[in-house]
Amino acid sequence: MRVCALIVAAGRGTRAGGLRPKQWQFLGEMRVIDHSVAGFERHPKISDIAIVLHAGDMAEAAAFEARGITVVRGGAERSASVQAGLAALPDCDVVLIHDAARPCVNATVIDGVIEALHSHEGAAPGLAVTDALWTGNTDTVTGTQDRAGLFAAQTPQGFHRAAIIAAHVQYNGIAADDVAVARAAGMTVAITAGDADNIKITTPQDFARAARILEKTMDIRTGNGFDVHAFGAGDHVMLCGVKIPHDQGLVGHSDADVGLHTLTDAIYGALAAGDIGTHFPPSDPQWKGAQSHIFLRHAAEMARAQGFTLTHVDCTLICEHPKVGPHAQAMRDAVAEMIGIEVGRVSVKATTSERLGFTGRGEGIACMATATLVKS
Numbered sequence: 001m002r003v004c005a006l007i008v009a010a011g012r013g014t015r016a017g018g019l020r021p022k023q024w025q026f027l028g029e030m031r032v033i034d035h036s037v038a039g040f041e042r043h044p045k046i047s048d049i050a051i052v053l054h055a056g057d058m059a060e061a062a063a064f065e066a067r068g069i070t071v072v073r074g075g076a077e078r079s080a081s082v083q084a085g086l087a088a089l090p091d092c093d094v095v096l097i098h099d100a101a102r103p104c105v106n107a108t109v110i111d112g113v114i115e116a117l118h119s120h121e122g123a124a125p126g127l128a129v130t131d132a133l134w135t136g137n138t139d140t141v142t143g144t145q146d147r148a149g150l151f152a153a154q155t156p157q158g159f160h161r162a163a164i165i166a167a168h169v170q171y172n173g174i175a176a177d178d179v180a181v182a183r184a185a186g187m188t189v190a191i192t193a194g195d196a197d198n199i200k201i202t203t204p205q206d207f208a209r210a211a212r213i214l215e216k217t218m219d220i221r222t223g224n225g226f227d228v229h230a231f232g233a234g235d236h237v238m239l240c241g242v243k244i245p246h247d248q249g250l251v252g253h254s255d256a257d258v259g260l261h262t263l264t265d266a267i268y269g270a271l272a273a274g275d276i277g278t279h280f281p282p283s284d285p286q287w288k289g290a291q292s293h294i295f296l297r298h299a300a301e302m303a304r305a306q307g308f309t310l311t312h313v314d315c316t317l318i319c320e321h322p323k324v325g326p327h328a329q330a331m332r333d334a335v336a337e338m339i340g341i342e343v344g345r346v347s348v349k350a351t352t353s354e355r356l357g358f359t360g361r362g363e364g365i366a367c368m369a370t371a372t373l374v375k376s
């Protein structure tokens with residue numbers, strides 16, 4: 001299932017105040033909209049992102065477009081902005097529609113919506129109302145309201161793409177959200193787990209709340225890895241999961257895939273969880289001749305179990321031969337499959353050492369790698 005995100009940011013933020021609309025104001029180092037977009041950019045299941053901007057903010061479009069994000073001009077009401085975004089959306093099966101004004105969205109909330117869309121036409125996060133509810137005028141309670149069965153609606157609200165486009169076309173009037181539009185068209189919408197931290201910035205006080213939430217929840221880690229294997233007898237080498245015919249092999253306890261070992265160490269490094277030898281000791285005979293994807297999958301699974309999303313890996317192989325370029329795409333595909341992220345987040349490249357040192361003399365292959373992990 002191909003999943004797109006549509007982030008609406010064309011409102012004027014009148015209730016929040018400030019010199020610029022709320023989505024352009026800063027929360028720490030980044031603007032509100034940047035936090036919201038980053039929540040989807042780093043999510044491994046999101047393939048494309050479109051954002052909707054106000055006509056007066058289109059000067060901001062180029063910076064997003066340079067990152068591969070589709071930008072479209074919004075309308076006077078939120079639902080008009082959503083419709084403009086839906087019309088410009090890249091090809092996908094389902095779309096998650098999110099307020100730019102919700103910068104603290106996390107991967108668990110997004111995952112819940114995506115999961116529910118396998119069995120429902122629509123799905124959106126909600127929080128059961130826990131406070132007592134009153135009706136009132138400005139300073140006096142005029143009545144109470146039963147809270148049973150009431151939910152506070154959040155975004156992202158997810159739908160099968162064709163169905164929500166049709167629902168918006170036939171909707172008359174101004175909708176509170178896309179769930180209202182979907183339900184008016186007869187779609188069923190599942191309620192998934194919302195998060196009290198997934199607040200919408202609406203009033204001036206919400207900026208400080210959102211900043212506290214982001215400070216508390218964001219954990220970004222970078223790990224690096226380095227490994228070397230010597231050439232020995234053989235007729236092929238394994239590099240990043242790809243078998244490459246060569247007049248020598250690489251020597252090692254396992255299949256000696258120097259690329260996968262380095263990537264594995266980069267992930268363990270980001271988790272501060274030792275190195276490949278800690279988890280798969282070379283003294284243990286069960287790993288003799290083992291396929292190295294076992295090690296990389298273990299590291300990626302460990303990251304996931306600790307609540308991290310692997311957002312990017314970058315690996316540089318250092319050798320004179322074999323030539324890596326013709327195999328780089330197959331290597332990227334293989335690594336992406338092993339660690340369960342999009343291939344666009346996997347980089348495999350190579351360099352020579354200009355005939356200097358042990359790699360230059362063709363005695364072995366070295367590799368360095370970086371992995372980025374995010375918990376939000």
Ligand SMILES: Nc1ccn([C@@H]2O[C@H](COP(=O)(O)OP(=O)(O)OP(=O)(O)O)[C@@H](O)[C@H]2O)c(=O)n1
Nearest residue numbers: 008009010011012013014015076077081100101
């Ligand atoms: N014509 C509009 C109105 C709203 N939005 C977006 O819809 C989200 C939720 O709307 P809301 O919080 O009501 O934002 P504003 O309309 O900007 O706020 P206000 O009502 O205070 O002016 C925001 O990300 C906002 O930018 C939009 O894209 N186009």
Ligand SMILES: C[C@](O)(CO)[C@H](O)COP(=O)(O)O
Nearest residue numbers: 099153154155176177178200
């Ligand atoms: C879509 C929404 O975020 C759901 O809670 C909300 O309805 C949009 O904002 P508004 O404050 O209701 O305009």
